[in-house]
Amino acid sequence: xxxxxxxxxxxxxxxxxxxxxxxxxxxxxxxxxxxxxxxxxxxxxxxxxxxxxxxxxxxxxxxxxxxxxxxxxxxxxxxxxxxxxxxxxxxxxxxxxxxxxxxxxxxxxxxxxxxxxxxxxxxxxxxxxxxxxxxxxxxxxxxxxxxxxxxxxxxxxxxxxxxxxxxxxxxxxxxxxxxxxxxxxxxxxxxxxxxxxxxxxxxxxxxxxxxxxxxxxxxxxxxx
Numbered sequence: 363x364x365x366x367x368x369x370x371x372x373x374x375x376x377x378x379x380x381x382x383x384x385x386x387x388x389x390x391x392x393x394x395x396x397x398x399x400x401x402x403x404x405x406x407x408x409x410x411x412x413x414x415x416x417x418x419x420x421x422x423x424x425x426x427x428x429x430x431x432x433x434x435x436x437x438x439x440x441x442x443x444x445x446x447x448x449x450x451x452x453x454x455x456x457x458x459x460x461x462x463x464x465x466x467x468x469x470x471x472x473x474x475x476x477x478x479x480x481x482x483x484x485x486x487x488x489x490x491x492x493x494x495x496x497x498x499x500x501x502x503x504x505x506x507x508x509x510x511x512x513x514x515x516x517x518x519x520x521x522x523x524x525x526x527x528x529x530x531x532x533x534x535x536x537x538x539x540x541x542x543x544x545x546x547x548x549x550x551x552x553x554x555x556x557x558x559x560x561x562x563x564x565x566x567x568x569x570x571x572x573x574x575x576x577x578x579x580x581x582x583x584x585x586x
Contacts, residue, residue, distance in 0.1 A: 399468055404447035406467040407437045410455040412551040414576050416473040426450055433471045436490070440469070454550035456529040459484075475531055495572065501535060504559060504567040504574045504586050513566065519543045522565035525555040532568040540568075553577070560586055 399405045409429070411417045417431040429450050441448035451467055461467045463483050476486060493500060505513050512518065520542040526532040528548035536546060547564055549555040556577050558564040567574075578584055 395468060399444065399446055402446075404449050405441055405444065405469060406449045406451055407440075408451045408453060408458045408461045408467045408470040409433065409437070409472045410458050410551065411452045412553050413473045413573060414580075417471075432491070433473060437469075437471050455527055456550070459529055477531070477534075493572070500571060501532065501569070502571045502574070504556065504569055504577075505565065506559060506562075506585050508585070509565065516540050519566060523547060523563070524566045524568065525549055525558050525564040526568040527552050527555060532570070536568055556584075556586065560584055 409417050411419050411429050411431075411434075413431075415431055416433040417429065419428050420430045421428070423430075426449075429452065434450070437450065438448050451461070453461065455472065458470050458472050459480075462470045470484075474480070474486075476489065480486060503513070513522070516539065519540055521544050523545045524536055524540060524543040525547045526536050526549070528550060533548065536543075543566075547558065549558060552567075552569055552573055555564070555567040555569065556574075559567045578586060
């Protein structure tokens, strides 16, 4: 683990006010969309299933049964409450956001944090999960063990390849808080970013430290 990313103090807050919520398509209006869902008998929910423990894939199962996690359980509960079938639509994180702004799918549930920009284009639910982490230390950088002594702060990244998930809050942190870097690589999932750093294709992965710790726990032989 490297340095943690401090909360921004400029303009719109990059640190989420809510760690997880739901966003809904508003293309045809909320009431009309709900009526459509009830009439057709199913709801299509977009998710990026690579962010444990919120949503991830259980390798012991197959098909839709393989998708699990707290957000997936909430998605199923939402379907039950409406009396409709839940159809999960797995995709990369950027596509999750795009599928809602374009109205392609009804709902997105994917560890989505509140940001003012998202609130302008999507219907956001009230927050249902609020982490107990200090916002100043909830996010940080993951580096290879061999680089821990040489990377102490953002000032040490000028000649490094920085990696973050496309469309995420972490990408916003990179753009707003890292003054200089050699190259910036966007990845479709957090796990892809961890692997990129581990294999030497990147030097630093900007991530939620809760997710980083889970990755290291699940991969004890990782060189991160």
